[in-house]
Amino acid sequence: MEPSFFDDEMLDDIQEANLKVNLALHKNERMLNLDFHLFGKAKCVCDRCGDDVWLDIDSNHNLIARFAQETNMTDDEVIFLSPAEYQLDIRQFIFEYTLLSLPVKKVHPKGECNDQVLEYLTQKSDDEIETTETDPRWEALGKLNKNA
Numbered sequence: 028m029e030p031s032f033f034d035d036e037m038l039d040d041i042q043e044a045n046l047k048v049n050l051a052l053h054k055n056e057r058m059l060n061l062d063f064h065l066f067g068k069a070k071c072v073c074d075r076c077g078d079d080v081w082l083d084i085d086s087n088h089n090l091i092a093r094f095a096q097e098t099n100m101t102d103d104e105v106i107f108l109s110p111a112e113y114q115l116d117i118r119q120f121i122f123e124y125t126l127l128s129l130p131v132k133k134v135h136p137k138g139e140c141n142d143q144v145l146e147y148l149t150q151k152s153d154d155e156i157e158t159t160e161t162d163p164r165w166e167a168l169g170k171l172n173k174n175a
């Protein structure tokens with residue numbers, strides 16, 4: 028798939044993708060049955076360190092297209108096509124399926140994050156904790172709570 032495929036879409040999660048889509052199409056009088064197999068890699072931003080991370084994608088999705096009076100493609104599992112349709116744009120489904128294939132936590136494998144960023148983040152949170160602990164106002168509040 029062309030890298031530019033994802034450019035024109037408003038997709039924050041995916042910056043770039045290198046994907047292959049196998050589509051098996053079964054057709055009978057009343058419906059089309061489309062089996063998608065997506066595999067490849069998508070480039071996202073790591074939730075932990077903020078660097079780019081390539082995530083593996085390998086997933087299957089099934090789409091049924093029934094013939095009906097009017098075209099309706101709002102559902103991602105069953106869509107309706109009017110008899111006047113002679114072609115089906117599957118781009119939106121590939122986008123959706125790709126997004127669905129991404130893990131909830133988009134992070135590098137353990138130990139492969141950007142060390143410098145992680146070090147900075149750790150130092151920062153340590154500092155914050157320290158200030159909170161030594162802040163006399165909090166100590167006073169703590170005492171108040173104990174007395175109450």
Ligand SMILES: [Zn+2]
Nearest residue numbers: 073076135140
């Ligand atoms: Zn990372």
